[in-house]
Amino acid sequence: MGMFCYQCSEAARGVGCDTIGVCGKTPEVATLQDMLIWLTKGLSYWTLKAKEYGVKDDEANLYVAEALFSTITNVNFSVERMVEFIERAIELRDRVKHKFLDAYVAKEGKPFDEKVPEAAEWYKPGGAEVYELKGMEVGVFLDKNEDIRSLKQLLIYGLKGIAAYTDHAYVLKYANDDILYFIQKGLVETLRDDITVDELINLTMEAGKYAVEAMALLDKANTSTYGNPEITEVYTGTYNAPGILVSGHDLLDLEELLKQTEGTGIMVYTHGEMLPANAYPELKKYKHLAGNFGSAWWKQDKEFEEFGGAILMTTNCLVPPKESYKDRVFTTGLVGFDKLTHIPNRTDGKPKDFSPVIKKALELGPIPEREGKKLVIGFAHEQVSQVADKVIEAVKSGAIKKFFVMAGCDGRHKEREYYTEFAAKLPKDNVILTAGCAKYRYNKLDLGDIGGIPRVLDAGQCNDSYSLVVTALKLKEAFGLDDINELPIEYNIAWYEQKAVAVLLALLYLGVKGIKLGPKLPAFVSPNVLKVLVDNFGINPITTVEKDLEFFLSK
Numbered sequence: 001m002g003m004f005c006y007q008c009s010e011a012a013r014g015v016g017c018d019t020i021g022v023c024g025k026t027p028e029v030a031t032l033q034d035m036l037i038w039l040t041k042g043l044s045y046w047t048l049k050a051k052e053y054g055v056k057d058d059e060a061n062l063y064v065a066e067a068l069f070s071t072i073t074n075v076n077f078s079v080e081r082m083v084e085f086i087e088r089a090i091e092l093r094d095r096v097k098h099k100f101l102d103a104y105v106a107k108e109g110k111p112f113d114e115k116v117p118e119a120a121e122w123y124k125p126g127g128a129e130v131y132e133l134k135g136m137e138v139g140v141f142l143d144k145n146e147d148i149r150s151l152k153q154l155l156i157y158g159l160k161g162i163a164a165y166t167d168h169a170y171v172l173k174y175a176n177d178d179i180l181y182f183i184q185k186g187l188v189e190t191l192r193d194d195i196t197v198d199e200l201i202n203l204t205m206e207a208g209k210y211a212v213e214a215m216a217l218l219d220k221a222n223t224s225t226y227g228n229p230e231i232t233e234v235y236t237g238t239y240n241a242p243g244i245l246v247s248g249h250d251l252l253d254l255e256e257l258l259k260q261t262e263g264t265g266i267m268v269y270t271h272g273e274m275l276p277a278n279a280y281p282e283l284k285k286y287k288h289l290a291g292n293f294g295s296a297w298w299k300q301d302k303e304f305e306e307f308g309g310a311i312l313m314t315t316n317c318l319v320p321p322k323e324s325y326k327d328r329v330f331t332t333g334l335v336g337f338d339k340l341t342h343i344p345n346r347t348d349g350k351p352k353d354f355s356p357v358i359k360k361a362l363e364l365g366p367i368p369e370r371e372g373k374k375l376v377i378g379f380a381h382e383q384v385s386q387v388a389d390k391v392i393e394a395v396k397s398g399a400i401k402k403f404f405v406m407a408g409c410d411g412r413h414k415e416r417e418y419y420t421e422f423a424a425k426l427p428k429d430n431v432i433l434t435a436g437c438a439k440y441r442y443n444k445l446d447l448g449d450i451g452g453i454p455r456v457l458d459a460g461q462c463n464d465s466y467s468l469v470v471t472a473l474k475l476k477e478a479f480g481l482d483d484i485n486e487l488p489i490e491y492n493i494a495w496y497e498q499k500a501v502a503v504l505l506a507l508l509y510l511g512v513k514g515i516k517l518g519p520k521l522p523a524f525v526s527p528n529v530l531k532v533l534v535d536n537f538g539i540n541p542i543t544t545v546e547k548d549l550e551f552f553l554s555k
Helices: 027-052 058-070 079-108 128-137 146-171 177-189 197-226 251-261 272-279 297-307 355-364 381-386 388-397 414-425 437-441 462-478 498-509 527-537 545-553
Strands: 232-235 243-247 267-270 289-292 310-313 329-332 341-343 374-377 402-405 430-434 456-458 489-494 516-518
Touching: 027 058, 027 079, 027 128, 027 177, 058 079, 058 146, 058 177, 079 128, 146 177, 146 197, 146 498, 146 527, 177 197, 197 251, 197 462, 197 498, 232 272, 232 289, 243 251, 243 272, 243 297, 243 355, 251 267, 251 272, 251 355, 267 272, 272 289, 272 297, 272 374, 310 355, 329 355, 341 355, 374 456, 381 388, 381 462, 388 462, 402 545, 414 437, 414 489, 414 516, 414 545, 462 498, 489 498, 489 545, 516 545
Parallel strands: 243 267, 243 310, 267 289, 310 329, 329 341, 402 430, 402 489, 430 456, 489 516
Antiparallel strands: 232 374
């Protein structure tokens, strides 16, 4: 059974993984995920048809986003879970189809006779084996034209990122049907054999618009629920007490775990993209939220083993766990890995039951006490607004020459040391704006401050790149500029997976030009599509630290 996957920056040989994923994804899971995406396109065909006739199925609409999210790199490695996702997609697809047909006949007085895409009709019993075989037919190479294939995949990967951010917001009961319907529209358009390059480019730019809306929705959900992040010092050591390490992005999971561990003597620590949770007032009020242990997702195999306590994975990014600590790793939500204990979703409005995680932490007993540094976080747009006058004055006086947006993802390849070196060599009159796990390449460096303004302003998770956008737009207004590109802001973005693709499309939609992207350009971008991005937006790859510093600082 073969596979082909090139959706992340670590695609084998810079081309694509065709035997096993660098992430650890097996060919079986890869082809099942291709199958799920294809069927989700079929489900979307019917949800859009139903919408035209006033029929809305909220569960099906959200499921499209959940299904896409489950196929993001390092979310789900489980054959069993993928089969469940596929069968649920078929069940919802057929349910919405029948609702639509009833509404159509009632209004039109005749049977529906439009030609229907295969993805909207296909069914064959047989389970995983049959789904895998069909998945091999409907994967990336279904489109033979390289440029059409490239643009379709760029759109789909952007939609995956939008779906992830939107799903996070829905978990907190913040909804926007327009975003969900655009995701569906984008998916259905990729089923077309006659779609043109220009149509796909326009759809991709439209995806950037909805990426901004999805991040804004999630920002509203997070800040309305937990308060605006505050500038906060976070301890990176551990205490001699039972511990639970929480990784991923889901703040509600963390909150429910904190409530359920009160009074147990358990200390709860964040990891990876969960670090920014320590800055939210409604989460930091829990005294046993003890700090952050570890760093970026790719160091899990070392850091999870070293931690010694129970571990909860709430969303991506999971690394296949070692046998030595597999028994103390728990998954929840869309995360899946065979033979790990999975915490079921909420039902009947009740919180998740994290008692298996708590029981394991208590059984394991106290973890080692370790000394740690303190990280300063919480520089989301609200906090930056409060010191805007100070920032503007520093720019006008020349104390701050430029801001560098160094947001995005981290990864395991040695070439990402570029970002550590770049931050270290950046002149001391420059400030880094960051969000996402890319910051772990430099957030423990002693880079100092400029007149009390830290030289690394950490806005939070990858979705908090929205905060950086808001900050840039407010600076544009404050300086009375017409074009965002006139600001003293440069963009040196690190990408790894599909949420970073959504962030990139958001920046392009906002008109940002001259972005450097690394550590390498996406394998799914064909030479012709790359030329469009270079010609229209000035996107180009990172080179060396010295050359790129000269490029940025000479502007």
